[in-house]
Amino acid sequence: MMLEQDNGLSLAIAQIVQRLKGSSLHSQLERQARGSLHKPEIKLESLKEDIKEFLKTSGWEKKLQNAVYSELSVFPSPCHPAAPPEHIKEPLVYMRKAQGSWEKRILKSLNSMCTELNIPLAQKRPIGEQKELLNKWNEMGTDEPDLSLFRPVYAPKDFLEVLMNLRNPNYENGDQPSFRNHLGLIQVPLKVKDIPELRDSFSELGLTTGQLGIDDSTQVPPELFENEHVRVGQIVLTEQDSAAAQQYVRQGCPTALRAELWALILNISNQPEDILYYEQLKSNVIQHDLLVDSLIYKDVKLTASNDDYYFVFEDYLYQVLLCFSRDTSVLEHFSYNSATPPKSYIRGKLGMEEYAVFYPPNGVIPFHGFSMYVAPLCFLYHEPSKLYQIFREMYVRFFFRLHSISSHPSGIVSLCLLFETLLQTHLPQLFYHLREIGAQPLRISFKWMVRAFSGYLATDQLLLLWDRILGYNSLEILAVLAAAVFAFRAVNLMEVTSLAAAEAVLADLSTLKVMPLLQIFLFATVT
Amino acid sequence: MAGKVKWVTDIEKSVLINNFEKRGWIQVAENEDWNFYWMSVQTIRNVFSVETGYRLSDDQIVNHFPNHYELTRKDLMVKNIKRYRKELEKEGSPLAERDENGKYIYLDFVPVTFMLPADYNLFVEEFRKNPSSTWIMKPCGKAQGKGIFLINKLSQIKKWSRDSKTSSFVSQSSKEAYVISLYINNPLLIGGKKFDLRLYVLVSTYRPLRCYMYKLGFCRFCTVKYTPSTSELDNMFVHLTNVAIQKHGDDYNHIHGGKWTVSNLRLYLESTRGKEVTSKLFDEIHWIIVQSLKAVAPIVKLGKYLDELMHPLEDLCIPQGCVYLLLRTTALNDLPVMNNDKHCFECYGYDIIIDDKLKPWLIEVNASPSLTSSTANDRILKYNLINDTLNIAVPNGEIPDCKWNKSPPKEVLGNYEILYDEEMAQSDGADRDLRSRSGQSIGLKGNRARDSVKHVLTTWK
Numbered sequence: 012m013m014l015e016q017d018n019g020l021s022l023a024i025a026q027i028v029q030r031l032k033g034s035s036l037h038s039q040l041e042r043q044a045r046g047s048l049h050k051p052e053i054k055l056e057s058l059k060e061d062i063k064e065f066l067k068t069s070g071w072e073k074k075l076q077n078a079v080y081s082e083l084s085v086f087p088s089p090c091h092p093a094a095p096p097e098h099i100k101e102p103l104v105y106m107r108k109a110q111g112s113w114e115k116r117i118l119k120s121l122n123s124m125c126t127e128l129n130i131p132l133a134q135k136r137p138i139g140e141q142k143e144l145l146n147k148w149n150e151m152g153t154d155e156p157d158l159s160l161f162r163p164v165y166a167p168k169d170f171l172e173v174l175m176n177l178r179n180p181n182y183e184n185g186d187q188p189s190f191r192n193h194l195g196l197i198q199v200p201l202k203v204k205d206i207p208e209l210r211d212s213f214s215e216l217g218l219t220t221g222q223l224g225i226d227d228s229t230q231v232p233p234e235l236f237e238n239e240h241v242r243v244g245q246i247v248l249t250e251q252d253s254a255a256a257q258q259y260v261r262q263g264c265p266t267a268l269r270a271e272l273w274a275l276i277l278n279i280s281n282q283p284e285d286i287l288y289y290e291q292l293k294s295n296v297i298q299h300d301l302l303v304d305s306l307i308y309k310d311v312k313l314t315a316s317n318d319d320y321y322f323v324f325e326d327y328l329y330q331v332l333l334c335f336s337r338d339t340s341v342l343e344h345f346s347y348n349s350a351t352p353p354k355s356y357i358r359g360k361l362g363m364e365e366y367a368v369f370y371p372p373n374g375v376i377p378f379h380g381f382s383m384y385v386a387p388l389c390f391l392y393h394e395p396s397k398l399y400q401i402f403r404e405m406y407v408r409f410f411f412r413l414h415s416i417s418s419h420p421s422g423i424v425s426l427c428l429l430f431e432t433l434l435q436t437h438l439p440q441l442f443y444h445l446r447e448i449g450a451q452p453l454r455i456s457f458k459w460m461v462r463a464f465s466g467y468l469a470t471d472q473l474l475l476l477w478d479r480i481l482g483y484n485s486l487e488i489l490a491v492l493a494a495a496v497f498a499f500r501a502v503n504l505m506e507v508t509s510l511a512a513a514e515a516v517l518a519d520l521s522t523l524k525v526m527p528l529l530q531i532f533l534f535a536t537v538t
Numbered sequence: 539m540a541g542k543v544k545w546v547t548d549i550e551k552s553v554l555i556n557n558f559e560k561r562g563w564i565q566v567a568e569n570e571d572w573n574f575y576w577m578s579v580q581t582i583r584n585v586f587s588v589e590t591g592y593r594l595s596d597d598q599i600v601n602h603f604p605n606h607y608e609l610t611r612k613d614l615m616v617k618n619i620k621r622y623r624k625e626l627e628k629e630g631s632p633l634a635e636r637d638e639n640g641k642y643i644y645l646d647f648v649p650v651t652f653m654l655p656a657d658y659n660l661f662v663e664e665f666r667k668n669p670s671s672t673w674i675m676k677p678c679g680k681a682q683g684k685g686i687f688l689i690n691k692l693s694q695i696k697k698w699s700r701d702s703k704t705s706s707f708v709s710q711s712s713k714e715a716y717v718i719s720l721y722i723n724n725p726l727l728i729g730g731k732k733f734d735l736r737l738y739v740l741v742s743t744y745r746p747l748r749c750y751m752y753k754l755g756f757c758r759f760c761t762v763k764y765t766p767s768t769s770e771l772d773n774m775f776v777h778l779t780n781v782a783i784q785k786h787g788d789d790y791n792h793i794h795g796g797k798w799t800v801s802n803l804r805l806y807l808e809s810t811r812g813k814e815v816t817s818k819l820f821d822e823i824h825w826i827i828v829q830s831l832k833a834v835a836p837i838v839k840l841g842k843y844l845d846e847l848m849h850p851l852e853d854l855c856i857p858q859g860c861v862y863l864l865l866r867t868t869a870l871n872d873l874p875v876m877n878n879d880k881h882c883f884e885c886y887g888y889d890i891i892i893d894d895k896l897k898p899w900l901i902e903v904n905a906s907p908s909l910t911s912s913t914a915n916d917r918i919l920k921y922n923l924i925n926d927t928l929n930i931a932v933p934n935g936e937i938p939d940c941k942w943n944k945s946p947p948k949e950v951l952g953n954y955e956i957l958y959d960e961e962m963a964q965s966d967g968a969d970r971d972l973r974s975r976s977g978q979s980i981g982l983k984g985n986r987a988r989d990s991v992k993h994v995l996t997t998w999k
Contacts, residue, residue, distance in 0.1 A: 149730055266805060267813040319794045319915065320802060323729040323759060389729070391809045471805050 027082045035284055036078050043071050070251065077253035081278040084257075084484050085408055087347050101349035101417045105179055106424075110349045110416040113173050117376055118353045120164050125302055128160055132302045132355055132370055141297050148293070151308075152316070152325035158309045163379035167461045170378075170414060171196070171454070174424055177416070194446055195431030196453045201418055203429040205436070209491060210533055213483065215261040216526075218534050223263025224475040224526030237265075244268045253278055261482035263475055263526070270391040276481050277404040281397045289396035292334035295372075299337075303371045307332045311382045320470045324389035328382050331399050335406075341373035344407035349417035350374075375411075380458075383465040384410050387473050409486055413461050421486040426460050427453055429490040434497055437536060441501050450513040456493040459520075463489060472525045492525060495532035499523070543937055547576040551909040553920045557928055561935040573937050576601045579610075579906050586877075594881040596940045599932060602905060603744070603882045608834045610886070610905040612717045613678045615830070616651045622833035647826040647900050651719040654698040661718055662699075665692060672721040679715070681904065688721060722899055726892045728806060733759040735800065735890040735898075738907065739827055739957065740927055742944045744835040744878040746960035750930065751824065753953045754919055757798040795913040807896075815896055823898045827888055828958045830900060834876045880940045883931040885923070926952030 031037055044062050047053055053061040066072045087099060101107045125132055136144070147154065175196045182200050204212065216222065221236035231237070240262060247259050248271050256275045264272050274280070296304075311328050315321040321328075335341070345352055352374025354367045385402050392398040412422045419425065434452055435442045445452050459467050463486070464476060479488050496517065497504065503516045543563040547554055554576055558565070566572050577585070577600055585594075586604035594600070608614050623645050626634035635643050652661040654675075665673070675695065677685040689695055698716065725732045738752035807816040887907025891899045909924075911917035929950040932938050945961075956962075 265813070266808040267816075270809055317791065317793045319798075322791065322794050322796075323731060323798060326730055390806050393810055470802065 023083075026086070027079055030082055030086075031078060034078070035282065036074060040066070040071060040075065043069065073251050077251070077275070077278050080253045080257075085347075096346065099347055100345070100351075101419075103179075103418045105181075106177075106416055106418050107349060109173070109177055111351070113170075113416060114351060114353060117164055121302070121353075121376060124161070124164075130302055130305075134300055136298060136300050140300075144297050148297075148330070150326055151329040152311075154308075156305065156308060158305060158312065161305050161309050163310060163313075164306065164376055166379040167458045168454075170423075170461070171457045174416065174427060177424065193431065194435055194442060195428075196451050197424065197428045197431060199424065199428070201425050201428050203420075203425055203432055204487065206433070206533065206536075209487070212485075213479075213488070213491075213529075213533060215482075216479070216530055216533060218530060221262060222526050222530070223265065223478075224472070224524065225530065227263075241265045241268070244272065248272065248275065251275060257482055257484065259482075260478045264478045266471075266474075269474060269478070273391065273481060274397070274401060277401060277408070279397065279400045279404060281394075281400065285400055286396045289334065289399050292337050292399075293330075295337040296333045301336060301371055303336050303377060304333055306377055307336070307382065310377055310379060314380055314466065315382050315386045318383075318386065318466055321383075321386035321389065321466075324386060327389050327393075327395065327398060328385050330395050331385050331402055332377070332382060334399060335403060336371040336373055336375070336377075338373045338403065339369075341375065341403065341407060342369060344411060345374060348411050348415055349419075349422075350411070350415040375406075378414065380462050380466070383462050387465050387470055387477070390470055390474070408484075409480060410463065412486060413463065423461065426486060426490040427457065429487060430456055430460070430493045433491065433494040437494070438498055438501060441497065441504060444505055445513060448508055448510070448513070450507070450510040452497060454510070455514055455517050456497070459493055459496075460486075460489045464492065464520075467520045468523060468525065469521050472523065476525050488529070491532065492529055495528040496520065496523065498532055498536070499528055541937060543573045543932065543935065544571060545574040545576070546570075546572045548578050548581055549576060549909065553909050553911065553917065553924050556921065557924045561928070563935070573597050574599050574932060579606070582606070586879075594879075594940075597937050599881055599883070599938045599940070601883060601885070601931075603741075603884050604877045604879055606876075606884055606905045608876055609830065609903050611678055612651075612676055612902055613653045613715060615834075615903060616648055616653075616717065618833045619645075619648055619830060622829075644825075645829060647822075647829070647898065649720045649722060649899055649901075651717050654695065654716045654718055658699050662692065672723050673718050674721045675716050675718050676902075677716055681906075689718075722891050722893055724894045726894050726896065728757075728759075728803075731759045733757040733798070734901065735803075735823070735888075735892065736907070737800075737823070737827070737888045737890065738923055739831075739886045739888055740883065740930060740954060741831060741886065742883045742930060742946075743880075744831070744876045746964075747828075747831060747835050748944060748959050748961070749828070749831055749957045750951065750954040751827065751957040752923060752926070753800075753955055754922070755800040756919070757800065757803050759796040759798065793913060795916060797913070797916065811896070819892065819896045819898060823890060824957060826890075826898060826900050830903065831958070835878070883927075885927050922953060926954050930954060 043066065047062060047065045050065065053065065063072075066075075097107060101110065121132075144151075175198075177197070177199050179199050210217070214220075221240060223237070223240065226236040227233070244259060244265055245268065247255050248268060253275055256272050260272055260276065279285075307329070311325060311332070315328055316325050342352060352369040353376065355370035356367055384406065385398075388398055388402055388405070392401055409421070412419060413426075414423065416422070416424060431442075431453055442452060463480070464473055468476065476488065476492065480486060500516055504513060507513045507516060543561070544566040545558045545563045546566055546568050547558075548568075558574075563574070568575075575581075575585075575598070579602060582600065582602040582604065585600065608618055623634055623642060626645070633644050637643050650664060652658075652664070654661065665671070670690070672688055672690045675687050675689060695718070735755060735757055737755035740750040740752070742748050742750075804816060804820070807819065884905065885907065887904035889901040889904070891901055893899065909920055911920055928935070929952055930946050933942070933946055933950065
C-alpha cells in the first residue's frame, strides 16, 4: 500500500514539475536566485540552503507554493501511470460516448447555420473594418449588427434533454419503477453525497461558525464576527498565501477584499506578460472575424444587456468573450475536460488533417447564457486584462463542468443527480407532487445550475455563493442551493397544479438570501 | 373625527391613485371639502398666492411647501447656499472653514454657478481663468432636461451679455433666466458610462428640520459612451442623464431603463475602490443633502419669530400668503425663509453627480420628481415611495390633524430612514453613531473634524 502511495506522490510531483518547468515563474525564480548570489548572506559553502532561505524571506517561495497549489487544485491527481489520456478526461466510456455525440450535434448545428447564412466560420477583416473596430473597441455595445438570422447553437434545455437520456449500459435495474427508485430525470448511477456527508464537506457553513451573508447583517454587532473576519482577511492578503485564502473565503469575502482574494486563490497576478498576451488576443480579434463572434454578440444582447445588474458592463463582456474565443491556451484544459474541441477544415480540404484547425481557436462554442459567466466578475475587476484572466481561470477550473457530460462530482450530471436526490430524500411529498403535475423539479432548477445562478440571484448574493465555490473548489454547492430554494418555497409549490405555475413560484429569486437558505437546509433540517 | 380621508389630485398618475384607493380614501373635487391634495407645483402657487386667499384648515394637508422654489429653482438654490455659507463664515462657524485655495472644505458641493444675465461679467472673469473649461447652461424654470446646452466658448452665450448693464431691480421674466455652472467633465464612469444619482428626500418640517432619505435611490446611466471630446458637446445623449432625454436614444432599454440601484453602486464601489472611500462618499452625500436643507430653513432667530407671529394672525383670519408677503416686504427682504407651513410636507428628488475622485456634487433639487414609470421595476419603486411617504405624512391613513408633532413611530418609515432630526439632535447632543452597515450612514458619521463640527452645530442653537 505504502509503495503505491509513494508512486502516486512521486508521479504527481513529477507532473507538476513538468508543467511548471517552462513557466514564467520558473524563469523568474532562476533570475531571483542568480541575482541573490551578490548578497552577503549567500555563502558558497551553504549555497543551496542560503538561496532557499532567501527565496523564503523574499516571498518567492510563497509564489511557488501558490503555483503548486494552483496546479493541484486544477489538474486531477494522476491515476495509474498506464491510464490513457481519455481516461483522465473521463473514466467512464458511456459518458465519453455521450459527450462525443452531443458534440457532433452542436458542430452540425453550427455548420448548418454557417451554410444557411453563407458566412464562413472565420475570415480576415478588411483594413477599413479593422480600423473601425479598433476605434469602437470600448463601446461595441453601441454597434447594432443584424443578428436576426443568428440563433444560439443550443440552450440549456436542449442540453437537459441529452442528459435525461443518458444510460449506463452496464447497469441493469430490473425493479419496476417504484418509490424506492429514483423518480427524477437523471437515470445514471453516480455517487452523490448525502446530507451527513455534505455537512462534513461544508462544515464551515455550520450554525456555530460565523458567515458573511448572515453574521454581518445590520442587526448583528460587528464586534461579534465581522470585524475580526475582515482583519484576518487582510492578514491573508498580506501573506499572499493561496491555500490560506481558499480556506478563508469559505466564510465569505468582505466586499472590499473579494477581488484580491479571488485573484490570490486563482493565482492571477496580472504580470506584464499577461497584459501583453491579452493585447495580442485583442489584435487577433481586430484582424479576424469569427462566426462565433456573432453568437457572442447575440448572447450578450439577449441576456446581459437586459439584466438590471449587468447591463452597465455590456462593453466589457464583448472585450472579454471575443478575446476568449481566440485564446488557444484554453485548449490545455481539454486534457481534463470530457469534451474535445471541435475541429474544422480549411475550405475545400475537408478531412485532410494538415488543414484541420480547432474552431473556435479556444475550442469552446458559446451557448445561450454563456456571457452570464463573465458578467458578475465585472463588479470586481474593471481593468480588462485582469477581468479577462480571472474569467479564463474560473472557466477552466469550474464553468466548463457545467456544460459537458462527465462523471466528475462537480460535473453537471452529478449536480443534477445530487439535486434530485436531496429533494427526493428530504422533501418526498413535494417531489412527488411536482412530478405528478408534470413539473419535474430539475426542469426548473437546471438553468440555475448551468449558469451557476448568475442572472437569477442578486449580485451580492451571487458573489457570496461564488466565494464558496472557490473556497471548496467544488460546484456541489449549486445543487444544494437549488434544493434549498425548493425547500424554502415548498408551501407555495405544494399548491400549484401545473408546470407553468411552478415556474412562476420560482421565477424570481432576486430577493433570496443565499447563506441562511444553505445553512438551514444543511444544518437545521431534520434528516 | 370619523370618516375617510378625502383626496384630490391634479396629477393623473396610477402610482398615486392606487395608493389613495388602497387606503380606502375617497376622491373628491377641488372645490369640495378635502383633506389631502397632491398637487402640481402650478397649483401650489395658486393655493398660497395672495390673490386667492386660500386658508387651509387643520385637517388639510398638501404635498408642497409654499416656497419650495427657494430650494428647487436652480438659481435660488445656489443663492441660498451661497448666502448660508457666508452667514456661517460671519459667525465663525467651523463648518465654513476654507482651505489654502479659498475653497470651502465642507460646503463646496455645488459647482461654481452664476446667474445669467445678472452675473454675466462675474462669469466672464471666471471663464477666462480656465478658457478650456466647459459650462452647462440651464434654464431656471424648466425641468426634464429641457433647454439645457453645453458651451465652451464665450461666443455661444453672447445674447446673455446684452442685459448685463441693466440694474438688478429690473425683474427678469423667469423664462429667460439661466444659470450657468461649471460642467463636471470628470464624472465617475462605470462600464465607461456616465451616470447621476437620483435620491428621494422627504421633509415633514423645516423648523425643526426633520427629513428622511429613501433607501432605494437609483443611478441613471447615459445610453451612449461618455466622451469629454468637444465634438460630442451637442450630443445630449452623452451628457444628460435625464430619463426623459435618454428615452429617445437608440439604445434605451425598456427592461432596466438604464437604471441601477444605489445598492449596486455601493457594491461596485466597495469591491473596486474599498470600503472606507465608499462609506466616505455616502456620508458626504447625506451631508450635502442636509446642508442644502439647512440653507433654506432659516438659521436666524427671525425665523422663529415668524412662526410665532403666524398663529395670532391666523386667528384673525388673515390669509397666510398675505402675512408672508407682508413680512417679506417689510423687514426680511434679503432673508429667504422657507415658509414652514404646518399643512405641508414635500418629497424632493435630489440629483447628484459623483466625479472620478469620488466627490459628490449637488446638481439640483426637484420639487415634483417624476411619477411616470419607465420600467416595471420603476413602477414598483415609485408606488412604494408614495406609499411610504403617505405613511409618514398622513399617519395611520386617518384624517390629518395639523397640530400633531410630525413625529412618526419608527415602524411606519418603510424604506425611509431618518436623515436628520433636529429635535433629536438637540436633545441627544452626544454621539448617535447610527451604524453604517448596508451602508446608509445617516449624516452623522464622517471624519473626526466633521463630527466635532456637527456636534457644535447641533448644540449651538
